[in-house]
Amino acid sequence: MTKLISFSSDISNIELPKKFDYPYNYYPHTLAQIAAEELQEYLTHQNHFSHNFGIKNLESPNALGKMFGVLVVQQQDGTLGYLAAFSGKLADSTQHQHFVPPIFDVLDTNEFYLTTEKQLNELTHKIVSLENASEFTEVRKVYQKTKQLYEKLLADEQSRIKQRRKLRKKLGQQNNQLNINEEFYLREYQVYLNDKIAASKKAYQVKQHQIEELKQQRTNLSAWAQQEIFKKYAFLNYRGETKNLLDIFTNSTQNIPAGTGDCCAPKLLQHAYKHQLKPICMAEFWWGKPLKTSIRKHQYFYPACTGKCKPILTHMLQGVSIDKNPxxxxxxxxxxxxxxxxxxxxxxxxxxxxxxxxxxxxxxxxxxxxxxxxxxxxxxxxxxxxxxxxxxxxxxxxxxxxxxxxxxxxxxxxxxxxxxxxxxxxxxxxxxxxxxxxxxxxxxxxxxxxxxxxxxxxxxxxxxxxxxxxxxxxxxxxxxxxxxxxxxxxxxxxxxxxxxxxxxxxxxxxxxxxxxxxxxxxxxxxxxxxxxxxxxxxxx
Structure with a gap:
């Protein structure tokens, strides 16, 4: 199933663009605008999913606008159609019948991610349970209270010795041997106090070590999962070459941003290449409630972002004739x-x-x-x-x-x-x-x-x-x-x-x-x- 959508509008007299738009600075070609209008018409009247975009009520706290995209494509027989995509998830799902699938579906039950996420959640639950257990909190409380008490005793003794030395200096009664004896006494006193808290300290450290081991397991598992996800996000280009996120960002000075690969443009191009559809032109638009941070307005067109999409599209558009940066x-x-x-x-x-x-x-x-x-x-x-x-x-x-x-x-x-x-x-x-x-x-x-x-x-x-x-x-x-x-x-x-x-x-x-x-x-x-x-x- 190619997800190819046929134009309902008459496009027979519209001339094809000579080149693909420069994706980071462009205004959509007429064909892409028409495809976007048809997709907006679908979003207005569809009953395939339920998502609160906030169009009717911008003040709704649960409203969430979404970026959508269309890619006009040409089949091998010359017939035109278009593909549609959304960024991230829509109505808590990564797949819908009218839209192309994601590059990698983290919600696929046959993939590793959901199992790994379950393991991570279980580790987190164990950590939280241990940290909140009455046995651990009591051991920690006893240790911290005892430690605080003995640290104060040591500090008080150090202060008294310091005052005695000041007094001897003031009276001209400096005594090096007495100073040495006091230093020896302080070290012995510190050893004595440490021995006093050794039992409570060990009891606390045993429990704490269990928690730290679980946290390290969680960190290692999370890091492994992230690397595996980066490998799974593998992108084709027009020449049929494949690179994953690790390959694409190998020489980049930036870390791979969260959500990279889930934007509309990579999804659309990937699906086109998989089904031998030639990319002609593209458009991405915002649908719904504006964001509180970056500027996104309902039905306005936006180019591909430079942080997440540009490194990917630089690879994916290899072999495609692209306009120069206007x-x-x-x-x-x-x-x-x-x-x-x-x-x-x-x-x-x-x-x-x-x-x-x-x-x-x-x-x-x-x-x-x-x-x-x-x-x-x-x-x-x-x-x-x-x-x-x-x-x-x-x-x-x-x-x-x-x-x-x-x-x-x-x-x-x-x-x-x-x-x-x-x-x-x-x-x-x-x-x-x-x-x-x-x-x-x-x-x-x-x-x-x-x-x-x-x-x-x-x-x-x-x-x-x-x-x-x-x-x-x-x-x-x-x-x-x-x-x-x-x-x-x-x-x-x-x-x-x-x-x-x-x-x-x-x-x-x-x-x-x-x-x-x-x-x-x-x-x-x-x-x-x-x-x-x-x-x-x-x-x-």
Whole structure:
């Protein structure tokens, strides 16, 4: 059973893509969009499983959104169809009739995992039982109480000897032999106290050793099971070659993230290769309640993640003709920097969108590299602060290290005032407000950021509505802090404005550009010590 789904829509006049989309930065081809729409129609009306996606009630505590994917494929006779997949588990099951199976089914009763999980649970139960047993708790209590008492007796004796030595020194009655006798006495006293607690200590250690042995058994069994799982996750590529997770991550500096291999894209490609179906195009979308951490919006398309999926897909797509990263093509376009103001100390420039502030690993063209060429005698880091590559607007450039340090200090002290203008993809009900959502990098999907109250850094933004235009809202953003992607996440996240910036291909929907512009900046000039302000009106 191939799980191949026939299109119910008429696709006869739609031209096939020449290449497979670059999976980490793309907007789905028309065929993939149609397949996604048909899958969404199925999810809306199906009665094959019951899962609370939270579509009707976002406040439901048990609601859980889910990533789904479709892969348009071509059979050997040229007929098109598509495959469907979900990430992880759905309705507490790894397999459903409408979707391709997992790479490795941990819930398969014929596989080792469930048996191993049962053994691990039994070990945990034994450990907990021993730790909570009255016999063990009583032995531990007696030992700890006795140990604490005798440690205090020894500490008190040491203190008395110390006081006697201080008194002898004060009276000029130093006695080396007496000091030696006291040291000998302390050692003997310590041996005596240890003997007193030896019985209770041994009774405790016997019980503790039993528990530690069980814990080590559990650790060893868990480590073995994890390695076996990594071996079971074996992925085909278009050439028919197979690699498991251990092979794929052999030269990686990162550990294999939890859930690797259970995303939609690997499942879809694996099933296509197994049934001699040629991959044509793909789409992955979120269905249901948004997450509290990373940004996931109902029915929005998302590319494959870079942490878990990129290493796998690099192998699985070997032999498939793939489009180049569109980001590289955008960055190769010549974009001019406009100088708004210049004096002997600094520059105020207007950075175009899709230009890096400083060079990246693969892209060297940047504001820094261009300024360095224009001013070869300038010293210091030059670029005082940064704008996201996709954000346009005002940047401060220091011509000397002294100026750089002065302006940097103003940023650190939060005395520099910045105003951004953005166009949001929807209508805001409120007129102004404050967003306080701590941010950190998404380790499994760099460079995206996510909201994290445990490890995130404070990120604070105030905002005000300017006007509503054709179902879109123009706003002013005033960032108090300067975290990576702060305004983009604060706009898109459901705990923020819940309305992405137009053209945000990371947290919203792709457009001709990201409609975010650093429009105004106010600071104290390092030399004149007067407050100055510069404006570059938004080009939208």
């Amino acid at each position: 980001l590289k093509a955008q960055l190769k376009e010549e974009k001019e920097i406009t100088i708004i103001y210049e004096d002997s100390d600094l520059l105020v420039i207007n950075k175009p969108h899709e230009l890096l502030s400083v060079a990246g690993k693969e892209i060297k063209d940047s504001v820094f590299s261009r300024i360095q060429k224009l001013y070869p005698n300038a010293t210091g880091p030059l670029v005082v602060h940064r704008l996201d590559m996709s954000t346009s607007g005002l940047l401060l450039i220091a011509k000397s290290e002294e100026t750089y340090k002065d302006l940097q200090a103003q940023f650190i002290n939060k005395t520099i005032q910045k105003r951004y203008v953005a166009l949001l993809d929807g209508i805001l009900k409120e007129d102004k407000g404050k967003i306080d959502l701590p941010l950190r990098v998404d380790l499994n999907d760099r460079p995206k950021q996510l909201v994290c109250y445990q490890h995130g850094r404070k990120a604070l933004t105030t905002w005000e509505k300017v006007e509503v235009l054709e179902n879109k809202t123009k706003v002013y953003f005033y960032p108090i802090t300067g975290r990576t992607h702060q305004l983009r996440v604060h706009a898109a996240h459901n705990l923020g404005l819940n309305t992405p910036i137009v053209g945000d291909d990371l947290y919203g929907k792709k457009a001709d550009r990201l409609y975010l512009h650093a429009e105004k900046i106010t600071f104290v000039h390092p030399t004149s010590k007067k407050q100055v302000s510069f404006t570059a009106p938004a080009p939208f």
